[in-house]
Amino acid sequence: MTVIDAELAALDPDLERNDLPSIIGRRLSGRFTIDEWGLDRDLLTAITPFVRARWGLRIEGAEVLPEVGPALLVHTRRIGISEPGVLAAAVHRSTGRPLRATGYFASLPGPFGPLARRLGAVPVGSADLRSLLRAGEVVALPLGREVRQPFHVGPVPATPLAAALVAGAPIIPVAVLGVELGRWWTVRFGRPISTRRRGVVDPADLADVTRQRLQSLLTDARR
Amino acid sequence: MKVLITGMGGELGTRLANQLADDPSVEAVMGLDIDPPRRRHSAEFHRVDPRDRDKATALIRGFEPTALVHLGVYEPYARSTPKSAVERTAAGTLAAVSSAVDAGCLDRIIVRSGIEVYGRRRGAPVRPDEQVRPDPTTPFGHQLLQVERVCIEGGLHAAAPVTCLRFAPLVGPSFPSPLGRYLRMPAVPFRALGDPPFSLLHQNDAAAALVAALRRPVDGPVNVVGAGAVTASQAARVGRRIPVPTLAVGWPAARLFSEFAGAPVPDHVHELLTRGRVADGSRAGELLGVRPERSTPEVVEELYAWAEVVRVVSGTLDEAA
Numbered sequence: 001m002t003v004i005d006a007e008l009a010a011l012d013p014d015l016e017r018n019d020l021p022s023i024i025g026r027r028l029s030g031r032f033t034i035d036e037w038g039l040d041r042d043l044l045t046a047i048t049p050f051v052r053a054r055w056g057l058r059i060e061g062a063e064v065l066p067e068v069g070p071a072l073l074v075h076t077r078r079i080g081i082s083e084p085g086v087l088a089a090a091v092h093r094s095t096g097r098p099l100r101a102t103g104y105f106a107s108l109p110g111p112f113g114p115l116a117r118r119l120g121a122v123p124v125g126s127a128d129l130r131s132l133l134r135a136g137e138v139v140a141l142p143l144g145r146e147v148r149q150p151f152h153v154g155p156v157p158a159t160p161l162a163a164a165l166v167a168g169a170p171i172i173p174v175a176v177l178g179v180e181l182g183r184w185w186t187v188r189f190g191r192p193i194s195t196r197r198r199g200v201v202d203p204a205d206l207a208d209v210t211r212q213r214l215q216s217l218l219t220d221a222r223r
Numbered sequence: 224m225k226v227l228i229t230g231m232g233g234e235l236g237t238r239l240a241n242q243l244a245d246d247p248s249v250e251a252v253m254g255l256d257i258d259p260p261r262r263r264h265s266a267e268f269h270r271v272d273p274r275d276r277d278k279a280t281a282l283i284r285g286f287e288p289t290a291l292v293h294l295g296v297y298e299p300y301a302r303s304t305p306k307s308a309v310e311r312t313a314a315g316t317l318a319a320v321s322s323a324v325d326a327g328c329l330d331r332i333i334v335r336s337g338i339e340v341y342g343r344r345r346g347a348p349v350r351p352d353e354q355v356r357p358d359p360t361t362p363f364g365h366q367l368l369q370v371e372r373v374c375i376e377g378g379l380h381a382a383a384p385v386t387c388l389r390f391a392p393l394v395g396p397s398f399p400s401p402l403g404r405y406l407r408m409p410a411v412p413f414r415a416l417g418d419p420p421f422s423l424l425h426q427n428d429a430a431a432a433l434v435a436a437l438r439r440p441v442d443g444p445v446n447v448v449g450a451g452a453v454t455a456s457q458a459a460r461v462g463r464r465i466p467v468p469t470l471a472v473g474w475p476a477a478r479l480f481s482e483f484a485g486a487p488v489p490d491h492v493h494e495l496l497t498r499g500r501v502a503d504g505s506r507a508g509e510l511l512g513v514r515p516e517r518s519t520p521e522v523v524e525e526l527y528a529w530a531e532v533v534r535v536v537s538g539t540l541d542e543a544a
Contacts, residue, residue, distance in 0.1 A: 030460025031520070034420050036350050036452045036501040114417035127348035127355050131503040134352075 018045045037132070038117035039098055047119070051089045054183075055082075061189040062094035070133040070169035071192070072160065073099070073140045074210050075176050076218065078150045080142060082185070083176045087140055088120060090187040100132055100139045129160055133167035140174075143214075150177070151222050153214045158203040161210065165195045165203060173210055175217040190217045225251045225328070226437065227286060229319045230294035231268060232256030233302065234398045235335065238430040239292065240266040248438075253286045255279060255319070256295065257311065258302060261397075273315025283322035290437060291323045294335045296370055299363055299489040300401040309366055316370050320377035329381040331440040333433060334374045336387045338422075338446060339364040339491050343498035352503035353389075353444045361491040371444070384442035388432055391424040391448040391502065391519075392495065394526050398426050402495065403526060404486035406458050412477035412496075413455035415468035419499025420452035423522040428515035435511040445511060448504030450518040455496050461520075462527035 016022075023042045026032040032042045065071065073091070077083040084101035091099040098120045105116040106123045113121075122128055122139075132139050144154040164171050170192040178185030190213045193206065226243060230236050231254025243249045244265045252266035260268055267286075271279050273295055295315040299305035323329050341351040342360035359365045371387045378385035394403035405411065424447060432447045456466040469477050474497070478488045494500070508514035517525075 028460065030457040032457070033520075034452055034454055034457065036420060036422060038349075038420050038499070111416045114419070123346075123349060125346075125348050127351055130354075131348070131350045131352055134503065134505055 018042075020046075034118075037100065037120075037122050037128075038114070039100075039120050040118040041098070043118050044092070044098055044120070048092070051085070055086055055089060056184045057086065057090055057093065058184065058186040059090050059094060059189075060186065062090065062187075064172055064189050064192050065091060065095050065097075065138070066170070067095060067097075068136065070136045070164075070167055071138045072133065072164040072169050072171045073138065073174050073189075074156060074161075074171060074214065075140055075142055075174040076146065076153060076214060077142045077176060078146055079180050080145050082178065082180055083142065084121070084140060086178065086185045087174060087176055087187060091138060095138075097138050100137050101142075102129065102139060103142055126159055126163055129163045130166065133163055133169045151218045153211050153218060156207040156211045156214075158207045161206045162203040165201060165206065168196050170194055171206065171210055173214040173217060175214065175221055177218075177221055186221065188217050188221060190214065224249050224290050224437075225286065225288045226253070226290045226292060227283060227288035227319070227323060228252065228254045228266070228292045228294060229273075229315060230256050230296065230335070231266070232258030232260055232270075233294060234261055234395070234426055235393075235429055235433070236294045237261045237264055238426065239294070239433050240264045242430060242434055243437075246434075251286075253282070253288070255282065273311040273318065276314060276318040279315070279318040280322040283319065284326050287326045287328045288323050289328045290331045290333070291319065291329060292333045292433060292437065293319055293370070293374060294433075295319060296335050296367065298400065299491075300487045301399045305362065305489060309362070312366050312370060316373050320373055324377045324381045329377075330383050331437070332374050332378050332381075332383055332385045333436045333440070334371060334385065334387045335429075335433075336367045336371050336389045336444070337363070338389050338391055338448065338500060338502040340368045340371065340389060341502060343494050343500065349499070350501050350503045351446075353446055353506060361489075361494050363489065363491040378442075384440040386436040386441045387444040388429075388436060389444055389446045389502065390429050390432075391422045391446075391504070392500065393424050393426055393429055394522060395426045396526060396528070401487065401489055401492050405481055405488060405492060406455070406462065406464075406523075406526060408464065408481060408484050408486050410465040410467050411455055411459035412467040412469040412473070412480070413459065414497050415470050417497075418454040418456050419497070420454050421495050421500040421519075422448045422450075422452045422502065422504075423519045424449045424515060425517040425522045425525070428517055431513050432507065432511055432515075435513040439512060441510045445507055446502045446504040447507050447511075447515060448502050449515045449522055452501055452519050453523050458523045458526075461523050
């Protein structure tokens with residue numbers, strides 16, 4: 001067993017030991033990492049086995065996810081309870097990066113909101129979205145619920161896409177398919193829409209393109 | 224450049240005066256404050272109560288500053304009681320800005336503000352950047368915003384750029400701050416359901432930002448925030464204090480306990496402990512050319528690394544040697 005110097009681990013997070021005794025040791029000494037939005041990486045590592053036991057994932061096209069730098073994942077949802085968790089698990093499994101799921105989870109009452117924030121949930125708001133993308137985070141933006149027509153994509157809001165445009169973050173359409181209490185879920189990542197084009201791009205046009213790509217992802221999935 | 228430093232008696236003011244002493248572009252430095260400077264310095268210093276407007280005005284007009292560094296922003300329970308902090312800040316800001324503008328040579332104003340100006344109203348951005356409109360929710364936040372407004376108005380009259388440096392809470396071993404004292408108590412109450420993260424700034428980084436802004440003034444606000452964040456319970460564990468989980472109804476008792484323990488908790492510190500306080504400081508590097516070198520966890524480590532009182536039994540020193 002190699003003993004890794006704590007200072008070396010601070011320089012390169014990949015060298016940080018993530019076995020249970022190390023996590024408990026960091027917890028007791030207070031030297032674990034909590035970021036500005038409240039994400040606790042050790043907690044995320046600790047719950048990963050439980051997430052794997054709960055959901056079986058079929059991930060398609062995850063090679064489009066950037067290893068570093070910002071990305072805005074615009075994803076579909078049916079009821080919307082499992083989708084953020086499923087997508088976060090898919091992103092974490094494919095790239096090892098945490099997902100910042102925007103939505104109501106971060107604002108839940110009692111201990112639930114703060115717990116969701118520890119796992120990567122962030123409140124919805126253009127200022128926070130701007131700040132997250134500037135910091136190079138992978139952010140998930142859920143579309144409206146489609147309970148009765150799961151293969152239909154509703155309108156895509158233009159305002160959050162404008163934030164991606166300013167940050168130069170690619171917009172990645174994602175179809176998240178599964179049944180709320182079921183075990184198996186499919187996560188299909190679509191071709192990224194680059195926002196680093198020259199000239200002024202209208203966010204409303206970007207929203208149209210994103211909607212079309214999401215719709216074709218869902219149509220393909222239905223076949 | 225003739226630099227007037229208000230609030231020079233504080234840690235930041237003294238540090239800044241010493242850094243400017245070796246700067247060839249600085250012709251003279253004059254400092255004003257109600258407290259004497261915290262260490263040796265070579266600047267001209269006058270002990271003036273900020274509420275004594277006539278004395279401050281006469282000194283400032285005689286000095287004819289070209290740059291005003293306004294650090295005379297008194298945090299409640301840092302060096303003053305909440306009441307006198309408000310009075311000193313309001314009177315001192317008005318006197319310093321109006322007299323410096325009237326002297327007629329002013330070409331830049333640098334203001335010590337804080338990220339408390341953004342407030343933590345429900346639904347407010349978690350990590351606001353400079354584009355977010357200030358919406359303070361505590362008396363200290365309002366106090367800072369008022370200072371910014373007076374300075375911006377002064378800047379308009381003098382046609383000078385006004386750099387509002389919005390610092391994250393400053394704590395340090397030799398820095399008088401209510402948050403620093405709170406975190407160094409033997410037992411540290413924290414919010415049981417949540418324990419939100421907050422960011423801090425090291426005094427050296429704050430001084431470096433002031434020097435950078437003085438050399439390269441930016442017209443507008445700049446957030447200066449140490450990287451990363453910590454929570455109150457995490458800080459307590461780093462400092463080997465006892466973290467005490469506290470629910471909403473327990474906070475009045477926790478504040479009372481802190482006050483008896485010598486660390487009164489003003490509203491903005493209570494807000495930080497229960498709602499968190501971070502800000503997006505990523506533009507500081509681009510705007511000022513410097514970014515904080517120490518991260519928030521490093522600031523916390525240093526806060527607790529401060530030598531405690533060491534009791535030495537006579538005769539043991541020789542044996543140890």
